[in-house]
Amino acid sequence: MPEECWPNDAVQSAPPPSSEVRKSSKLDTTLSSFSAVGCDVKQLADRLDPDRYSDWKRLTRVHAWVRRFANNCAPILHRSAKGTSVQNRSSGELASDEVQESEMIVIKTCQQNSFAEEYKALMKEKPLPASSKLLALNPCLDSDVIMRSSSRLVNAEILPFETQYPIILPRRHSVTKLIVKSEHEQGAHVCGTYHILSELSKKYWVIGAIEAIREWESACMACKRRAAKVATQIMAPLPASRLQMPESLRCFVHTALDFTGPYITVQGCGRRREKRYLCLFTCMSTRAVHLEMAYGLDTDSFLNAFYHFVNRRGYPVELTSDNGRNFVDAHRELQELIVKLDHQKIVKSISSHGLKWNFNPPSAPHFGGVFEVMIKAAKRATSAILGNADVTDEELWSAFIEAEALLNSRPLTYQSSSPCDITPLTTSHFLHGELGRRAAPVPADDVRHPRTRWRRVQELVRHFWRRLMQKWLPSLSSRKKWTSCNRDFVVGDIVLVMNCDTPRGT
Numbered sequence: 001m002p003e004e005c006w007p008n009d010a011v012q013s014a015p016p017p018s019s020e021v022r023k024s025s026k027l028d029t030t031l032s033s034f035s036a037v038g039c040d041v042k043q044l045a046d047r048l049d050p051d052r053y054s055d056w057k058r059l060t061r062v063h064a065w066v067r068r069f070a071n072n073c074a075p076i077l078h079r080s081a082k083g084t085s086v087q088n089r090s091s092g093e094l095a096s097d098e099v100q101e102s103e104m105i106v107i108k109t110c111q112q113n114s115f116a117e118e119y120k121a122l123m124k125e126k127p128l129p130a131s132s133k134l135l136a137l138n139p140c141l142d143s144d145v146i147m148r149s150s151s152r153l154v155n156a157e158i159l160p161f162e163t164q165y166p167i168i169l170p171r172r173h174s175v176t177k178l179i180v181k182s183e184h185e186q187g188a189h190v191c192g193t194y195h196i197l198s199e200l201s202k203k204y205w206v207i208g209a210i211e212a213i214r215e216w217e218s219a220c221m222a223c224k225r226r227a228a229k230v231a232t233q234i235m236a237p238l239p240a241s242r243l244q245m246p247e248s249l250r251c252f253v254h255t256a257l258d259f260t261g262p263y264i265t266v267q268g269c270g271r272r273r274e275k276r277y278l279c280l281f282t283c284m285s286t287r288a289v290h291l292e293m294a295y296g297l298d299t300d301s302f303l304n305a306f307y308h309f310v311n312r313r314g315y316p317v318e319l320t321s322d323n324g325r326n327f328v329d330a331h332r333e334l335q336e337l338i339v340k341l342d343h344q345k346i347v348k349s350i351s352s353h354g355l356k357w358n359f360n361p362p363s364a365p366h367f368g369g370v371f372e373v374m375i376k377a378a379k380r381a382t383s384a385i386l387g388n389a390d391v392t393d394e395e396l397w398s399a400f401i402e403a404e405a406l407l408n409s410r411p412l413t414y415q416s417s418s419p420c421d422i423t424p425l426t427t428s429h430f431l432h433g434e435l436g437r438r439a440a441p442v443p444a445d446d447v448r449h450p451r452t453r454w455r456r457v458q459e460l461v462r463h464f465w466r467r468l469m470q471k472w473l474p475s476l477s478s479r480k481k482w483t484s485c486n487r488d489f490v491v492g493d494i495v496l497v498m499n500c501d502t503p504r505g506t
Helices: 025-036 041-047 054-071 097-114 116-123 176-185 193-200 209-218 221-226 299-313 326-342 343-348 365-386 393-408 428-432 452-474
Strands: 078-079 083-086 139-141 148-151 165-167 204-206 254-267 272-283 290-296 317-320 356-359
Touching: 025 221, 041 148, 041 365, 054 165, 054 176, 097 116, 097 165, 097 176, 116 148, 148 165, 165 176, 176 204, 176 209, 193 209, 204 209, 254 365, 254 393, 272 299, 272 365, 272 393, 290 365, 290 393, 299 326, 317 365, 326 356, 365 393
Parallel strands: 165 204, 254 317, 317 356
Antiparallel strands: 078 083, 139 148, 254 272, 272 290
16 A cells, blocks of 8 residues: 555554663563564564474574564664764664574573473583582583573693583574484485484583484485385295206206396407407396307307207297397297297298297396396406407407306206215206316226117216205295385385486485
8 A cells, every 4th residue: 555544553663772781681681572563472482493494594583583583673773973963773684693693592491491490500600419410521601691501621722612611502493403303414415323413512512412413314305215114025945947857867958048248349450449249148047158159149159059058958948038228139030930930931030939928027137036147156256357458359269258158067956065065066967967167087897889878878977966956945045135025016105216327326
């Protein structure tokens, strides 16, 4: 409304402050100013309650703005040098002195509410009660009537005044929580408990400080988001492909495959460099390993490596891999090949073997742990053989074969220290009937007929499979992680989606 319509309400002037009032009575002056402008003191205390705020800096700045508004509303006059009356008003941005005075007022109110008996005893210069928790701190009041600890470091002139006489704060007060929260956020949520304690000790003495800091660290939502773990479910039982003994008694009936690399090779005298990749095939039953070198990550390179594996190890019945694009294209090409050829040609071709290809879900590497762990072992073995040397394609192929022999000679069962115990079972026993990386054994009997020799070899392989089922498989029964059943996600749940491609710490 225009100024002519404004009401003319008379404002009663507050009496000027007495010169005998000490400096610490600014809060009383502020409350008197609010009473002068018609504001309820109790309502003011409710509005500036620390429980209503979630930030220490915001609480102190709001308190400073309210105090400035109260001082500007009160008609406080003082005489200038020329004898004229000048009103003391503040304007502009808050000064540091105003914010510090507001901090002291809030802390003093906190101390008066939490240490009422001790505060009254100190005001009357009486000893503290015998049951007081502040006896060990030897509290005293400063010029602003703030309770401080008269520590044993009063003669340490190298330390500032706040460290020699720290402000005493209660354990579970909201002001203490806001101060701890402020120090925790200034440390970017990564400073530890004792680092925050050292920062607080420069100015405050918090009773039960470590518990107060850890209590807030456990309640901080930013720390909860950073420390959040992905949802897990109880580890599923092993698939049937890893527990069945194939009728043909051979390896690589149920096969898993994966790629790793690249490996840099030198080409020719011009020292031209090319990328090569390792294609790993592992038997899901015996954990045997077959390594092939791929010249690229395209479909044709993978099909060449796959045909090399099939021609040397036999055609698998079931194949499991990641949901890589090169694998998907290879599967699509095989399916198109089956569709285009007629039935008679399919019977004669390699696609007529009825290969079942299983793809793991995208972004789920834990589904392929059976080949991911073998990829890690193959990379470690290859790095131990090659080192940092420049190699050619032939040398890289030889390194892959040597790594394959190392992996296939690893023991599957427990090897005791007794020399009387049987030789531990390895994957090489299923591939060529004896421990890997050795010469072929000399026959111990006079059996010369090939059919009889073949039957004895089959009986030996069956013995290895029996040992595998009796000694090695029971060791896989326990769950190393994901041991508890959790509720599955349903539509309507609020979750935090974690992306593995985000930067570290985000």
